[in-house]
Amino acid sequence: MHGKQKPNYDASRIEAARQSEWERRGDYEAPCPAQGQARVYVKPSSPFTSGNLHMGHVRDYSIGDAYARFRRARGDAVLLGFGFDAFGLPAELAAIERQEPPADWVAECGERMLGQMKRLGFSFDYDRVFYSSDESQYRWSQWLFLTLLEAGLIYSEDATVDWCDTCQTTLASIQVEDGRCWRCHNEVRLIRRPTWFLRITPYLEENDRNTERLQNWDELSLNTQRYILGRSDGVEVELDGGSGPGLTVFSPHRGALGGASFVLLSPRHPQVEDWAVEPAVREALEQMRSGGWERSARDAGSVPVVDTGESITGPTGAELPVLVSPLVDARYGPTAAFGIPAVDEADAELAARVERVPAWEAPEEPDAEEPDAEEDGGEARAPVAGEREAKRYRANDFSISRQRSWGTPIPVVHCEACGAVPVPLEDLPVVLPRDIAPTGEGNPLAERPDFVDVACPRCGKPAKRETDTLDCHFDALWLWVPAAVPPADRAEEMFTHPDLQEWLPAERLVAGGDSGGFVFDQRIVTKALRDVGPFAFLAEGEPFAGCLFHEMVIADGRKMSKHLGNVVNPDELVEQYGADTVRLAVLYAAGPAKTLNWSDGALRFANRFLRGLWTYSHDRFAALEGAPHDPEAAAETEFMRDRLRKWCENGLARITEDTEQLQMHKAVRNVTRLFDRIQDFEKRVVKRRGQLDRADAEAQVAALALLAQSLAPFAPHVAEELLIASGRAEAAGLPAPWPDSAAIPVSTEPSAASTQAPTT
Numbered sequence: 001m002h003g004k005q006k007p008n009y010d011a012s013r014i015e016a017a018r019q020s021e022w023e024r025r026g027d028y029e030a031p032c033p034a035q036g037q038a039r040v041y042v043k044p045s046s047p048f049t050s051g052n053l054h055m056g057h058v059r060d061y062s063i064g065d066a067y068a069r070f071r072r073a074r075g076d077a078v079l080l081g082f083g084f085d086a087f088g089l090p091a092e093l094a095a096i097e098r099q100e101p102p103a104d105w106v107a108e109c110g111e112r113m114l115g116q117m118k119r120l121g122f123s124f125d126y127d128r129v130f131y132s133s134d135e136s137q138y139r140w141s142q143w144l145f146l147t148l149l150e151a152g153l154i155y156s157e158d159a160t161v162d163w164c165d166t167c168q169t170t171l172a173s174i175q176v177e178d179g180r181c182w183r184c185h186n187e188v189r190l191i192r193r194p195t196w197f198l199r200i201t202p203y204l205e206e207n208d209r210n211t212e213r214l215q216n217w218d219e220l221s222l223n224t225q226r227y228i229l230g231r232s233d234g235v236e237v238e239l240d241g242g243s244g245p246g247l248t249v250f251s252p253h254r255g256a257l258g259g260a261s262f263v264l265l266s267p268r269h270p271q272v273e274d275w276a277v278e279p280a281v282r283e284a285l286e287q288m289r290s291g292g293w294e295r296s297a298r299d300a301g302s303v304p305v306v307d308t309g310e311s312i313t314g315p316t317g318a319e320l321p322v323l324v325s326p327l328v329d330a331r332y333g334p335t336a337a338f339g340i341p342a343v344d345e346a347d348a349e350l351a352a353r354v355e356r357v358p359a360w361e362a363p364e365e366p367d368a369e370e371p372d373a374e375e376d377g378g379e380a381r382a383p384v385a386g387e388r389e390a391k392r393y394r395a396n397d398f399s400i401s402r403q404r405s406w407g408t409p410i411p412v413v414h415c416e417a418c419g420a421v422p423v424p425l426e427d428l429p430v431v432l433p434r435d436i437a438p439t440g441e442g443n444p445l446a447e448r449p450d451f452v453d454v455a456c457p458r459c460g461k462p463a464k465r466e467t468d469t470l471d472c473h474f475d476a477l478w479l480w481v482p483a484a485v486p487p488a489d490r491a492e493e494m495f496t497h498p499d500l501q502e503w504l505p506a507e508r509l510v511a512g513g514d515s516g517g518f519v520f521d522q523r524i525v526t527k528a529l530r531d532v533g534p535f536a537f538l539a540e541g542e543p544f545a546g547c548l549f550h551e552m553v554i555a556d557g558r559k560m561s562k563h564l565g566n567v568v569n570p571d572e573l574v575e576q577y578g579a580d581t582v583r584l585a586v587l588y589a590a591g592p593a594k595t596l597n598w599s600d601g602a603l604r605f606a607n608r609f610l611r612g613l614w615t616y617s618h619d620r621f622a623a624l625e626g627a628p629h630d631p632e633a634a635a636e637t638e639f640m641r642d643r644l645r646k647w648c649e650n651g652l653a654r655i656t657e658d659t660e661q662l663q664m665h666k667a668v669r670n671v672t673r674l675f676d677r678i679q680d681f682e683k684r685v686v687k688r689r690g691q692l693d694r695a696d697a698e699a700q701v702a703a704l705a706l707l708a709q710s711l712a713p714f715a716p717h718v719a720e721e722l723l724i725a726s727g728r729a730e731a732a733g734l735p736a737p738w739p740d741s742a743a744i745p746v747s748t749e750p751s752a753a754s755t756q757a758p759t760t
């Protein structure tokens with residue numbers, strides 16, 4: 001019996017009932033994959049414990065959850081894993097503002113955010129949730145540090161690093177946007193201090209090669225990988241320095257080296273000190289390094305440039321002035337490049353600013369108006385002697401240490417006699433004091449004798465712990481691993497756990513379009529761990545078999561911010577409309593590659609659709625029993641039922657394909673269209689015969705049940721409730737499998753067992 005009384009669409013009642021049922025059934029638990037079952041690890045982004053879920057998270061998890069539910073319904077073993085990127089500046093700064101220990105702040109945020117996720121019905125395996133700031137987690141960040149140190153992929157160097165005066169910390173290049181701090185947006189400057197680096201250069205070529213072969217990566221995510229790599233193809237030649245040192249100099253302008261009029265060195269070029277000989281030049285160089293130049297400056301008209309006063313013999317015998325400018329870094333990485341004003345606009349602009357470089361005047365030829373055109377310098381091109389194929393990558397090793405207290409302690413002890421000594425693996429973890437209360441200035445860890453004073457692991461004499469901590473970017477290098485390891489085993493075994501071979505590589509990463517840097521470095525570290533041993537089973541060294549990047553959610557055409565007062569609070573929307581409406585609206589409003597400009601329009605559309613579907617379905621379910629049956633009348637509409645089944649077949653095929661490709665906006669649109677078709681079927685039957693025969697009504701209810709099943713990845717609560725109301729949940733089994741359009745009965749006899757041939 002499906003009840004004579006039509007229940008109202010009460011989202012909060014429906015959602016609470018379904019969620020407790022899912023929990024009881026254990027739907028979210030990652031299963032032990034059966035023989036032959038596809039293993040699908042879906043990895044959404046790991047958020048900072050920043051306070052609340054924002055709409056960007058809702059977008060990310062709505063896509064990932066829909067995909068996970070879809071793959072489960074298709075019979076695959078699915079792990080939808082989740083963890084917090086809980087160390088680092090965002091949490092520390094929030095804790096400073098609230099004058100509480102970061103550990104407390106992180107715990108509060110995590111709890112609140114998990115509550116929001118559960119309320120939205122995201123099917124994470126919540127038993128596997130982790131925080132990168134937990135001791136059982138960061139001990140493995142320390143393990144990773146020591147392992148990469150041993151492999152020569154981490155090194156310490158007195159280096160020029162970006163420094164933010166406001167945040168009082170060094171920054172990774174990826175944290176500097178247009179010469180400004182990613183966090184506080186103040187200008188950064190360069191300073192020199194001892195710094196730990198992650199060496200990524202040995203794997204750049206492999207990342208490059210693999211990028212062109214990756215399947216199931218969307219264009220947006222691939223483009224970020226190419227952009228971060230920053231590859232330039234061209235040529236290089238060895239220049240003889242005469243009595244001084246020589247230089248290998250690069251240019252992307254094949255065959256145009258004869259026109260070189262200067263050589264440009266990066267301030268990070270390993271030989272730059274050899275060329276900055278004069279005291280005045282050294283001073284200028286130092287000033288340039290600490291002067292806060294915009295590191296990504298491409299504007300050759302204002303980027304700092306230092307003339308070393310030295311020259312080197314160029315490929316055609318001319319003496320070329322040697323200049324130093326960060327313009328090289330922004331274009332080709334820390335290298336040396338030819339300045340060829342005739343073919344390169346930036347070079348021409350730079351040349352005009354340096355007295356010693358001969359002025360270059362564009363010849364009066366029509367095609368010389370664009371001197372940066374790669375293929376045409378106005379003159380016939382010829383290679384110079386010794387010119388050979390070369391490429392440069394802009395991506396470079398990056399610093400991983402920070403002078404902050406809310407981070408993974410670096411497992412190194414500084415001993416006067418032994419130098420920097422790695423902490424032995426059996427002594428891990430180096431525990432971070434939980435009661436530390438940073439103020440925002442300096443590094444409170446350095447002021448804790450209970451942390452700093454320690455015996456040297458090598459000689460036993462009094463020594464000092466490293467007080468820099470690891471940047472959370474370092475923790476993030478492996479944040480895709482822990483969810484695949486059962487929580488009970490994590491303390492003992494992480495990178496070598498046998499389950500990793502079941503779940504890795506992750507079938508799909510779903511992340512924001514700004515995650516390219518994280519993903520790039522995760523791909524590097526996977527290759528390192530493959531070569532070191534534990535990830536030998538990942539032959540390609542790729543952590544993600546597929547990747548979907550989505551753009552952000554904005555409002556009123558602008559980024560959401562408290563300052564602008566345009567922040568959309570997901571809690572309020574869920575409260576008012578229910579989780580299903582919010583999820584459906586976020587998915588429907590825009591394709592992943594597009595920025596989602598939030599408006600209530602999508603929300604109203606989604607809510608109207610769900611309410612309409614709810615009422616319509618319940619009416620049809622209730623009317624089924626009373627529908628009259630007349631075989632002759634039923635035969636007359638058989639072709640219509642046949643058409644309905646075809647509509648379902650086609651609609652389902654489209655929804656399936658869209659969801660497989662994570663194009664959820666299209667899938668949702670096709671769900672709504674299928675609903676239109678089902679209503680259309682009824683209208684046509686009624687127009688022809690005045691009412692539905694029992695056979696028609698059964699076909700229609702079957703179609704509505706199919707529709708509910710195909711809606712389940714996107715609006716799972718209402719979908720399951722409707723399937724139950726249709727009376728078909730028991731036959732389907734819950735959680736329901738992905739539907740089959742053959743379930744729509746076409747024959748004249750309403751009962752499924754009917755074999756009667758249709759009459760004419």
Ligand SMILES: [Zn+2]
Binds near residue numbers: 166181185186
């Ligand atoms: Zn800052």
Ligand SMILES: [Zn+2]
Binds near residue numbers: 419458459461463
């Ligand atoms: Zn020692």
